Amino acid sequence: MPKIISFILSLSIVLLLSCDDNNARVSHGKKHAIIIAGSTSVMPFIEKLSEHFMVDRPLFKINVQGGGSTAGIQACFNKTIEIGMSSRQLKQEEKVLKEIIICYDGISVVVHPKNPIRELTLKQIRDIFSGKIKNWKELGWIDRKIDAITREEGSGTRGSFEDLIMKNVEINDSIMVQDSNGSVKEIVATDPYAIAYISLGLVDNRVRALSIDGVAASLQNIKTKKYKIVRPFLFITNGTPNEFVQTFIDYVLSNDGQNIFKKEGLIGIK
């Protein structure tokens, strides 16, 4: 028996030592791993950016994950990730974290391409989502129930939509709920009677963005501040980031990074 114990002990010591050795090798730097997580609205753009970033810098390994704005901020608090992504402003108790605005995104109200309605007023949109307007007839189309879709409680996009459009009017309980920009868009693209809101960067020819109060949801109108439903996309860090993380942040804020945002339908910070 003692023999076995001493064998196990020595084995574990060897293992421990080798572990240590391993760690040392990694931190001396074959690859600099950066984990980024948070808002599903920001994620697709950062994924694209990190791919571009890694092409020229093979020493970096950037891992982009979703989870939602709040989850990203929470993970930043716990220091389990290097950078959090958020599509909503930090709340008061979260202000200890550092926030960096990386770009702006419009929120667009979208319908199916077959829908003849091209324009709604802010008030009409508010009435649809608060349950006052329930039928397309009231908006001058056919006699058919409106299939409105919102995002789930706590979502960054929903938070911005509530701030910018609903303005303290509650979203009605009978409105359908989906948990990502992707599934909202999928429903609007397949249901001719649907209406919903998604990030402007995700609008393509499968859905149509409505003009609001006569202003089309276009990059031009956002730049000239005519289209008002705009929110910032944020990077969140816990304290001052280390040099590798800073390198990536600098890249995102550089002209190269900003140009990718612009190409994807977002609005740069400059």
Next chain:
Amino acid sequence: MTRMKFTKEHLVKYMLTLFALSSLLFLFLIFIFILYEGLPLFHKIGLKNIIFGFKWAPTKGSFGIFPMIVSSFLVTLGALFVGAPMGLSCAIYLSEYSGKKMKMFLKPALELLAGIPSVVYGFLGVIYIVPLIRNHFGGAGFSLLSTSIILGVMILPTIISISFDAITSVPKTYREGSFAMGATKWQTIYKVVIPSAKSGILASFILGMGRAIGETMAVIMVAGNALKIPMSILDPLRTLTSNIALELAYATGDHRQGLFSTGVVLLVIIMVLNYIANFGIKKKVIK
């Protein structure tokens, strides 16, 4: 030598006991964890305000999950409405009518049905059933009806395998006695076999209900997740499980605890269902 073997035998026995008990430990830990996270909110908001509250706005301090409890049961009943007749018919066919060859083909097919991941059911529901309902019945398609259909198919394997076992365990002498009295095959099944297998069949329905009420992914995809109690079978609805999965990613503080409270309610419902099912099965065994 014998002593050596003796200790080895014991070692194996204790190791196996340990692993066997660990499953119990996990159950216990899950229990403790959910209660630990979920109960404080019951204390803070009040049991009545959570279970019978109509308003779910966790970021604004309302935690009523009554509509979801009702929706969960509606969906479960709907699934039973779709799945029970099909499942029972299939079980009867398998045990009473089908030949050996057919059975050899059908049984593995059913096991395959049970093995299909729920996200695939949900995906098929979104692509085919939802548009079908939207175009032919009206509404958004994301509804009680579509969810019931999907769940009804998903609980088929549970219902079939358990009620099949119940029906085949009816002694052959019962059937022979019935035939000897001059009853036809259907009369025998209807009047003798099913009544004697009744508690097992009932247990299969209840376990099917347990599966339906606990299903999450497929339900999120086809139910529409609106917070109101559905007024027709074409209205969208949100169940207890989808409430948790839908909002967990974003939830902090009280909101997170609210989701755990939803979990506590779900746990209690499933425990009650399992208890009833086990009770039903035991009764059958004693008989």
